[in-house]
Amino acid sequence: MGKPLFNLSYATRIRVIPFVIFAGLTMLQGKLGAGSEYWLYLVKTLIGACCVVYIWPRLQECKLTFTPTAVATGVLVFVIWVGLDSDWTRMPEVFNKLGLSKAYTPDTVWNPFAFFEGASWLGWAFTIVRVLGSTIVVPPLEEVFYRSFLYRFFIHAEIENVPLGRFHLGAFLFVSLVFGLAHREWVAGIICGMVYQWLVIRRGHLGEAVAAHAVTNFCLGLWVVWQGAWRFW
Template sequence: MPTSVAVERRSPVNAFVVPFGIFAVLLVLNQLLETAWPDAKFAVYPGQTLVCGFALWRYRQAYGPFRTRGLAFGIIIGALVFCLWVAPQWLHLAPPRSGGFDPGPLAGSPGLYALTLAFRFLRLVVVVPILEEVFWRAFALRVLIRPDFSGVPFGTFSWSSCLVTAGLFAVGHQRPDWPAGVLAGLGYNAVAYRTRNLGACILAHALTNLGLGIYICVTRQWGFW
């Protein structure tokens, strides 16, 4: 997936908003369906992954070419955010996270179980980091500085856009994760400011989510996702 500081200045707003919007709408749809169909997520989430992945591919030219600048810093921040996210459980300051997307009911069908986990990791490690960084770092950070965001260079700093974006990023997660979400938002913002490379932001986010996914599977704390 092309990503870069060279985010195309003439790119339509749809390229930055539509994938995230589709993702959010399908999350709401899943919540509505679960009132009558508790296992709706096993159908909605794979569909969400495919539809959002297609949308990102459709708009890929808007995000610029891939760059390697600042990837090391992105890796450091991604690892740090992962540690912060699971610290309450590591330090026994919070109870285990039960519930959530537990594929256990599918264990009787090994193939389906493996496919479900594969889609879950594809969503967690590839689709979500790209669409969220495209929306929060490439769009929100800039549009909060100037409505005509295409004229704002990627990585431009503003206290107001930095703090508002970090706060909104946090409340998009489960309530127990809000403190870590704020720190994560600030961390990914820092990657944008330091590297001016959208690819480094995506890498940081993907690394955090990969670590979290592995942690979830090892500890069976499905409530994290």
Template sequence: MQSHRRKLIAHVLPMVLFLTLLALCQLVTAHGHAFVLRHAEFWVYPAQTILCGALLLCFREYYAFRGLKNVGFTILIAFAVFVLWIAPQQFLNFAPRTIGFDPEILGNNPALYWFTISFRFFRLVIVVPVMEEIFWRSFLLRFVIDEHFERVSFGKFTWPSFAIVALAFTFSHSRADWLAAFVAGALYNVVAYRSRSLASCVLAHAVTNLLLGFWIMQTQQWGFW
């Protein structure tokens, strides 16, 4: 029982902390007047990165990443999700999403600007993919099958778990991203089923986010952060 509880905490707590800090950021930004409050993302996001990253390191013994498998297929899925995510603005002439985490505010201080960008990419490409795939694919995809999720082999398929995780993944994103997020959640599930490797799921998510990060910097569509 103790082992189950520790594994449950290890898989869920980083995500809970991440979402709590995100909600705090949105609350402070909506009601704050001073610069440091109106742009709370400049200190909340680094806090998310450090605290959630520390939890992941602390609990690392409870995560079974296994080796990378089906790498070519995994990269293909990552590219497909990226293209789908940017398609409305890039190909369908939807309005650009320019409101969001804008590092250009710090343009007069190059050192702080690049430090902020580096932290943002570390969060986007390392912490978020690891944390989310541990929660969505390693925990929830199995928890829906059996509350003692550690008894369920990674990548086991059932329609209820597939649908619930895809939908939950969708609603964890902003409304503008719901369609892309649903397909992304479904495709990352497919990576889990095909590879049976948490590491491959993390790779797919990380490559998608890396491509998205570069595209955001190029187009300055900060709303995609």
């Protein structure tokens, strides 16, 4: 029988619990009444930010590293993410084609300007929160969980004994697949997971991956607002 979550090692808890909290709040978005996807995003962003503030100084591997490679990689992943946009590369549309769910409609797309029609300041407020949350909060929480915990846990339960720079094909493919399937844009997500994992392996720390992830999400946020491509959110 597996250990209860709070009986796991400190190294595991500090990497898993913040992500579980954040992911749990994400799953509740839109489930607690009309507009809950917006208010809950604000709540989870604030809670996620507190988690980042707590874990960041306690994990030496998390030193942010904005190298030219990290920035260029982040931009490249953004281009791939947008460039691969099609019905078959978005999970909801795939499920719809298979008869497993209904198709997206304008009412189900995350668009604060449409929802708060007549209160544009709220539209801008939630848009800014979304861009900041996806740029500052999401990257460290996801990278710590997927690249620092899950990748190493796949190799050995005692993650402290597995160097971040170690390459393991099974872990590389598994984590990239899980990461991709956790996103609506699943094909781009799998490629994205591989690229970020490569950044971690090449230097043996998370800094470049977090930076690249932040650049990708920031560029995507600007693209969404500029082009009105709300389906990416």
